[in-house]
Amino acid sequence: MPRGAQVIYPKDLAPICMLADIGPGDRVLESGVGSGALSMTMLRWGAEIVGYELREDFANRAVTNVRSFLGEDALSRYRVELRDCYEGIDETDVDRVVLDLPEPWRVVPHLAGALRPGGIFIAYTPSIVQAAQVRQSLGGSGWIMQRTLEVLHRTWHIEGAAVRPDHRMVAHTGFLTVARYIGR
Amino acid sequence: MPRGAQVIYPKDLAPICMLADIGPGDRVLESGVGSGALSMTMLRWGAEIVGYELREDFANRAVTNVRSFLGEDALSRYRVELRDCYEGIDETDVDRVVLDLPEPWRVVPHLAGALRPGGIFIAYTPSIVQAAQVRQSLGGSGWIMQRTLEVLHRTWHIEGAAVRPDHRMVAHTGFLTVARYIGR
Amino acid sequence: MPRGAQVIYPKDLAPICMLADIGPGDRVLESGVGSGALSMTMLRWGAEIVGYELREDFANRAVTNVRSFLGEDALSRYRVELRDCYEGIDETDVDRVVLDLPEPWRVVPHLAGALRPGGIFIAYTPSIVQAAQVRQSLGGSGWIMQRTLEVLHRTWHIEGAAVRPDHRMVAHTGFLTVARYIGR
Amino acid sequence: MPRGAQVIYPKDLAPICMLADIGPGDRVLESGVGSGALSMTMLRWGAEIVGYELREDFANRAVTNVRSFLGEDALSRYRVELRDCYEGIDETDVDRVVLDLPEPWRVVPHLAGALRPGGIFIAYTPSIVQAAQVRQSLGGSGWIMQRTLEVLHRTWHIEGAAVRPDHRMVAHTGFLTVARYIGR
Numbered sequence: 001m002p003r004g005a006q007v008i009y010p011k012d013l014a015p016i017c018m019l020a021d022i023g024p025g026d027r028v029l030e031s032g033v034g035s036g037a038l039s040m041t042m043l044r045w046g047a048e049i050v051g052y053e054l055r056e057d058f059a060n061r062a063v064t065n066v067r068s069f070l071g072e073d074a075l076s077r078y079r080v081e082l083r084d085c086y087e088g089i090d091e092t093d094v095d096r097v098v099l100d101l102p103e104p105w106r107v108v109p110h111l112a113g114a115l116r117p118g119g120i121f122i123a124y125t126p127s128i129v130q131a132a133q134v135r136q137s138l139g140g141s142g143w144i145m146q147r148t149l150e151v152l153h154r155t156w157h158i159e160g161a162a163v164r165p166d167h168r169m170v171a172h173t174g175f176l177t178v179a180r181y182i183g184r
Numbered sequence: 185m186p187r188g189a190q191v192i193y194p195k196d197l198a199p200i201c202m203l204a205d206i207g208p209g210d211r212v213l214e215s216g217v218g219s220g221a222l223s224m225t226m227l228r229w230g231a232e233i234v235g236y237e238l239r240e241d242f243a244n245r246a247v248t249n250v251r252s253f254l255g256e257d258a259l260s261r262y263r264v265e266l267r268d269c270y271e272g273i274d275e276t277d278v279d280r281v282v283l284d285l286p287e288p289w290r291v292v293p294h295l296a297g298a299l300r301p302g303g304i305f306i307a308y309t310p311s312i313v314q315a316a317q318v319r320q321s322l323g324g325s326g327w328i329m330q331r332t333l334e335v336l337h338r339t340w341h342i343e344g345a346a347v348r349p350d351h352r353m354v355a356h357t358g359f360l361t362v363a364r365y366i367g368r
Numbered sequence: 369m370p371r372g373a374q375v376i377y378p379k380d381l382a383p384i385c386m387l388a389d390i391g392p393g394d395r396v397l398e399s400g401v402g403s404g405a406l407s408m409t410m411l412r413w414g415a416e417i418v419g420y421e422l423r424e425d426f427a428n429r430a431v432t433n434v435r436s437f438l439g440e441d442a443l444s445r446y447r448v449e450l451r452d453c454y455e456g457i458d459e460t461d462v463d464r465v466v467l468d469l470p471e472p473w474r475v476v477p478h479l480a481g482a483l484r485p486g487g488i489f490i491a492y493t494p495s496i497v498q499a500a501q502v503r504q505s506l507g508g509s510g511w512i513m514q515r516t517l518e519v520l521h522r523t524w525h526i527e528g529a530a531v532r533p534d535h536r537m538v539a540h541t542g543f544l545t546v547a548r549y550i551g552r
Numbered sequence: 553m554p555r556g557a558q559v560i561y562p563k564d565l566a567p568i569c570m571l572a573d574i575g576p577g578d579r580v581l582e583s584g585v586g587s588g589a590l591s592m593t594m595l596r597w598g599a600e601i602v603g604y605e606l607r608e609d610f611a612n613r614a615v616t617n618v619r620s621f622l623g624e625d626a627l628s629r630y631r632v633e634l635r636d637c638y639e640g641i642d643e644t645d646v647d648r649v650v651l652d653l654p655e656p657w658r659v660v661p662h663l664a665g666a667l668r669p670g671g672i673f674i675a676y677t678p679s680i681v682q683a684a685q686v687r688q689s690l691g692g693s694g695w696i697m698q699r700t701l702e703v704l705h706r707t708w709h710i711e712g713a714a715v716r717p718d719h720r721m722v723a724h725t726g727f728l729t730v731a732r733y734i735g736r
Binding site for chain 1: 198315
């Protein structure tokens with residue numbers, strides 16, 4: 001049985017859109033698209049997305065999900081290509097690059113030309129070692145406002161006088177690494 | 185010198201929009217509007233907002249901010265009224281009610297009629313005592329999926345082999361209390 | 369079937385001893401003793417403890433646990449009385465008062481005389497409402513360095529390049545409220 | 553002006569003693585000793601310590617601090633040697649090894665013989681990269697119950713109905729890596 005795509009959790013979807021400053025008309029390159037959960041959030045909030053995805057089954061499901069949840073119209077702002085983002089980017093001057101890939105640092109060398117000056121790059125990685133490698137690949141020049149952070153939701157149990165955090169919580173999903181490109 | 189409005193932090197803006205499921209065409213009642221930071225985020229992501237605000241200077245600044253950041257067009261989806269949300273709501277069948285008020289529980293009795301069944305209520309409160317009072321006011325019937333949570337951002341310092349969380353962080357802004365209305 | 373005593377988690381035991389400044393020769397009043405987990409930690413680190421415990425089965429088990437883990441000798445520094453701490457304290461001039469009770473604020477009025485000036489009071493409570501009531505009972509005078517805090521352990525998964533916080537964590541056990549008594 | 557020793561924060565001192573299971577009579581090898589803050593905590597709770605410290609000024613200050621805070625008697629359980637723990641350990645069969653060094657993994661090869669089977673090793677490191685290197689040096693055999701964690705204190709502001717976490721907190725000091733040695 002094929003393994004389903006890893007899903008970016010709801011708690012991370014909105015912060016990714018905020019940190020990447022996603023809004024109407026923004027041209028976004030997203031890779032990989034997985035099940036399309038992040039695509040749907042960005043589309044809903046106005047983005048125009050080109051997705052690069054290696055696996056055909058994921059690509060198909062993402063398109064199907066977008067159609068089901070956002071309607072046929074949304075597909076005019078969503079195109080998924082079956083290709084490997086590590087090997088290069090054909091898009092030029094996109095506003096945002098949003099990556100959920102195992103080795104996002106392999107995409108960084110392709111960003112000159114693909115991402116417009118002033119554009120924003122964001123990568124979601126489960127391991128802090130990956131985040132550190134992304135940061136290293138961004139280097140010291142060409143990128144400003146580099147930062148890496150985690151988003152935590154602490155939920156509360158509230159019932160009469162019993163007011164306390166829930167006993168257990170989701171303590172980790174991924175690290176978000178963001179930077180703004182200022183060109184070379 | 186007049187004190188400026190308290191601002192909802194960026195880290196909370198996106199989660200509020202996610203938890204309140206804000207998207208294109210959603211009719212939102214927001215009170216108070218303060219400086220308009222949350223208004224701008226919701227407008228950008230497609231909402232149509234009626235704001236109730238007690239202070240005229242806040243209301244004016246919010247409208248000015250919306251015009252500056254989102255353009256004149258956005259004002260067709262944004263109207264701020266100078267009035268007290270505690271005293272009642274004239275809007276009917278709105279999709280979302282978003283509150284940043286000291287005593288949001290005083291608004292809850294007015295929500296029948298104002299908020300459509302299936303609609304979402306969210307309140308931002310600095311104190312957990314306020315959050316508990318909101319939850320108590322929602323009571324056991326008419327509201328489902330009640331929850332209260334905090335959003336935390338943990339930022340990292342990454343520089344060569346020095347990879348660690350920043351020494352200090354913003355540990356608190358507010359509690360978010362959310363519920364879905366199923367009518368009576 | 370009788371419910372066993374709630375246990376204070378290991379993550380809280382050491383901070384309680386640190387915040388209460390437990391060391392050799394310190395005379396401690398502890399109530400309730402539950403299964404004796406906190407007693408054992410304080411005894412090991414040198415305290416002389418009088419415990420007040422309502423339930424005989426808990427008291428017996430605590431003494432048995434102390435004997436098993438720390439040996440017969442430790443019992444010379446450990447005495448458990450079957451009594452209700454809410455009704456008063458016969459001990460005088462103890463160095464520390466350590467409470468794990470549902471309503472620790474009911475003990476506060478008895479502390480004058482029981483706790484020596486300069487002594488430390490600490491209460492462990494699951495709910496923040498309880499913690500707030502404790503703080504209110506301490507009031508403004510007679511008590512300094514009042515504070516309430518939570519202790520969190522965030523555990524990490526480290527395996528090759530997979531270096532990340534564990535996906536889930538214990539997000540809550542209790543609030544620790546501490547204050548130093550300066551007499552009246 | 554000579555830089556003072558980095559201090560291990562109070563919030564970490566007690567958990568280190570708990571995780572390292574420090575109690576009366578335990579023979580501890582500690583390196584480096586810095587200003588002696590951790591030494592004093594372990595001594596107070598009964599340990600017998602040999603400290604390895606590179607810098608003479610730190611060693612002297614640590615001994616002075618121990619004498620001032622714990623009294624002359626405590627020095628019978630405390631000896632600091634001016635030497636480099638990376639180069640080897642002369643002590644044999646100690647119960648605990650407690651490290652606050654930049655490269656604790658360089659000590660791990662010396663632990664066979666120095667640390668008795670069943671003994672506990674703990675290292676405090678500011679960077680997660682250091683923690684990962686320690687874990688790698690422990691490898692898969694000879695060491696059980698390996699774990700790495702952070703201790704966080706979240707402090708609360710409680711004043712009437714204003715009950716909320718403090719706005720800012722210490723978000724990071726160090727990672728604690730612990731393991732139990734089972735010999736080879």
